[in-house]
Amino acid sequence: xxxxxxxxxxxxxxxxxxxxxxxxxxxxxxxxxxxxxxxxxxxxxxxxxxxxxxxxxxxxxxxxxxxxxxxxxxxxxxxxxxxxxxxxxxxxxxxxxxxxxxxxxxxxxxxxxxxxxxxxxxxxxxxxxxxxxxxxxxxxxxxxxxxxxxxxxxxxxxxxxxxxxxxxxxxxxxxxx
Numbered sequence: 001x002x003x004x005x006x007x008x009x010x011x012x013x014x015x016x017x018x019x020x021x022x023x024x025x026x027x028x029x030x031x032x033x034x035x036x037x038x039x040x041x042x043x044x045x046x047x048x049x050x051x052x053x054x055x056x057x058x059x060x061x062x063x064x065x066x067x068x069x070x071x072x073x074x075x076x077x078x079x080x081x082x083x084x085x086x087x088x089x090x091x092x093x094x095x096x097x098x099x100x101x102x103x104x105x106x107x108x109x110x111x112x113x114x115x116x117x118x119x120x121x122x123x124x125x126x127x128x129x130x131x132x133x134x135x136x137x138x139x140x141x142x143x144x145x146x147x148x149x150x151x152x153x154x155x156x157x158x159x160x161x162x163x164x165x166x167x168x169x170x171x172x173x174x175x176x177x
Contacts, residue, residue, distance in 0.1 A: 018119065021141070022091065023112040023148060026073055026082070030112065030148045032141060037093045037153060039103065041111055044088035055081070058107055061090065068092065070105035076156060077132040082107050095157040104157050117141045122150060 021032035022041075047059035047070055056076040060067050070090055074082045082088065087110040095104045125137035138152035 018116050020114055020116050021148075021150065022114050023143075024089070024091065024108040025110045025112060026077075026108055027079055030143075030146070031073075031108075032115070032117070032148045032150045033091075033093070033106075033153050034150075035114055039092040039094060042090045042092065042105070044084055044090055044107070061105060063092065063103065063105075066103065068103045068105050070107055071157060072107045073156070074107075074109075077136070082109055085109065093153060093157070096154055106157075115143060117143065117148075117150075 020035040022035050022038055023030055023032045025031075042061075042063075045061065047061055049059040050057065050069075053059075053069075056072050058070045058072045058075075058081075060069050062068075072081050074080065089108055089111045090105040091108060091111065092103055092105050094101045121142045122139040123142070125134055125139055127134065132149075133155075136152055136156045137149055139150040141148045141150050
């Protein structure tokens with residue numbers, strides 16, 4: 001007969017022993033996001049700008065008839081906006097909001113690879129020292145002796161938070177000089 005193996009580890013940890021992550025470059029730093037929420041990767045193309053949006057929203061694209069906002073991750077992290085190069089890409093992901101899920105594009109400098117990273121190689125986010133908000137960091141993965149910042153995409157792309165930023169920007173833009 002088979003042997004029943006028991007463990008003290010929660011089921012969620014067992015399921016995430018090794019997960020796949022898309023790695024990409026942003027201002028010379030490597031970041032990663034879980035592959036399960038990624039719908040597709042597009043070559044950077046024509047964007048339509050939308051007035052009174054926060055600085056991190058570069059514009060929208062038409063993706064098979066759907067309007068998809070494109071967020072410049074560098075600007076979202078409070079850095080200068082990404083410069084468009086021939087390697088620039090838009091990563092289409094599903095973001096959660098109070099109204100449900102919405103497709104959102106992430107503008108990145110270059111997509112690198114899909115890596116399988118064991119959960120044992122991902123450390124908790126640092127309390128200080130990162131050049132982006134701590135709540136944006138899901139963890140720090142060790143890949144080939146270097147750290148890769150694993151993003152908490154739901155926090156980075158909080159549609160509700162960006163809507164507040166948009167409203168704040170609209171109010172500031174409407175105020176006289």
